Amino acid sequence: MTVQPSGAQQPHVERPAGAGALSAAASSTTGAPTAATGNPKALYGGTGTRRITVHDISAAKERGEKWPMLTAYDAMTASVFDEAGIPVMLVGDSMGNCHLGYETTVPVTLDEMTMLSAAVVRGTSRALIVGDLPFGSYQEGPVQALRSAMRLVKDAGVGAVKLEGGERSHDQIELLVRSGIPVMAHIGLTPQSVNTLGYRVQGRGEEAAQQLLRDAKAVQDAGAFAVVLELVPAELAAEVTRVLHIPTVGIGAGPDTDAQVLVYTDMAGLTQGRVPRFSKQYVNLRRALGDAAREFADEVVGGTFPQEEHTFH
Numbered sequence: 001m002t003v004q005p006s007g008a009q010q011p012h013v014e015r016p017a018g019a020g021a022l023s024a025a026a027s028s029t030t031g032a033p034t035a036a037t038g039n040p041k042a043l044y045g046g047t048g049t050r051r052i053t054v055h056d057i058s059a060a061k062e063r064g065e066k067w068p069m070l071t072a073y074d075a076m077t078a079s080v081f082d083e084a085g086i087p088v089m090l091v092g093d094s095m096g097n098c099h100l101g102y103e104t105t106v107p108v109t110l111d112e113m114t115m116l117s118a119a120v121v122r123g124t125s126r127a128l129i130v131g132d133l134p135f136g137s138y139q140e141g142p143v144q145a146l147r148s149a150m151r152l153v154k155d156a157g158v159g160a161v162k163l164e165g166g167e168r169s170h171d172q173i174e175l176l177v178r179s180g181i182p183v184m185a186h187i188g189l190t191p192q193s194v195n196t197l198g199y200r201v202q203g204r205g206e207e208a209a210q211q212l213l214r215d216a217k218a219v220q221d222a223g224a225f226a227v228v229l230e231l232v233p234a235e236l237a238a239e240v241t242r243v244l245h246i247p248t249v250g251i252g253a254g255p256d257t258d259a260q261v262l263v264y265t266d267m268a269g270l271t272q273g274r275v276p277r278f279s280k281q282y283v284n285l286r287r288a289l290g291d292a293a294r295e296f297a298d299e300v301v302g303g304t305f306p307q308e309e310h311t312f313h
Ligand SMILES: Nc1nc(=O)c2c([nH]1)NC[C@@H]1CN(c3ccc(C(=O)N[C@@H](CCC(=O)O)C(=O)O)cc3)CN21
Pocket: 093, 094, 097, 098, 105, 189, 191, 199, 200, 201, 231, 263, 265, 266, 271, 275, 276, 277, 278, 279
């Protein structure tokens, strides 16, 4: 698969100041200053004209500022979230079941991740884009992880990568960070291990809780800039968030993490079939899009589309 290089993830689309919902959101809440000039609530809503960086993420934890993250798998949807001021987007391997029609995240390939990450980078100018390392692209060891991450950074232009695992992924995270690639870690439920873990809540019981804490400290020590906590008890997630100096990004981890992430097809009501209980649906796009398709079909069948204004002579 050929992927068009899009260059490093820098602001490549300069929008005129004041244009678009993002700058409106950024300035309406604050007046004028941005993260670059020390605005205390700058992460959500964007920085103004440049990409969010991992340094902005660290600064947000020091200010006690919470932030939202959504997944995105295509340029158009990503541009909507960028304009809405979502500061961090994850090109998650949930694209497997949410975009590519697989049952799980397990079959997703590095080629697929690279192609869709490049699309999300092209569709955005403000958000930090995090590309997921898919199953099989980093488990062999740090060198394989570096080779895979380099594709996402150089070919797709992501600003950071994510990989699953705590202590077991310490060496991979360390080499990537030493090589100049910011890493978001992911512990608790790690869906690439569905065949061994299932989709059960993790960290229940004293022993499992201690392991989760060790995993959290291991990824922080390895140099991760943030860590996803998936499907863990809220009390444990709160404790991890207190003891770490890097931000925690919760999904099914209760209200006390530094950030929250949702799979966008779940929150937008597009996901086909069952949605995890921890998710919240903010709009029903499946119904809206289905209604639009049915209306179009009825008008074609009934001969009422196209009309004069859609017609050339
Ligand atoms: N659509 C979608 N949403 C997600 O959040 C998501 C994906 N896909 N794919 C990748 C991973 C897999 N995730 C999942 C998948 C299933 C459950 C689930 O069925 N959880 C049970 C709780 C089980 C328990 O109580 O131990 C639930 O009812 O939510 C949770 C997370 C989260 N991610």
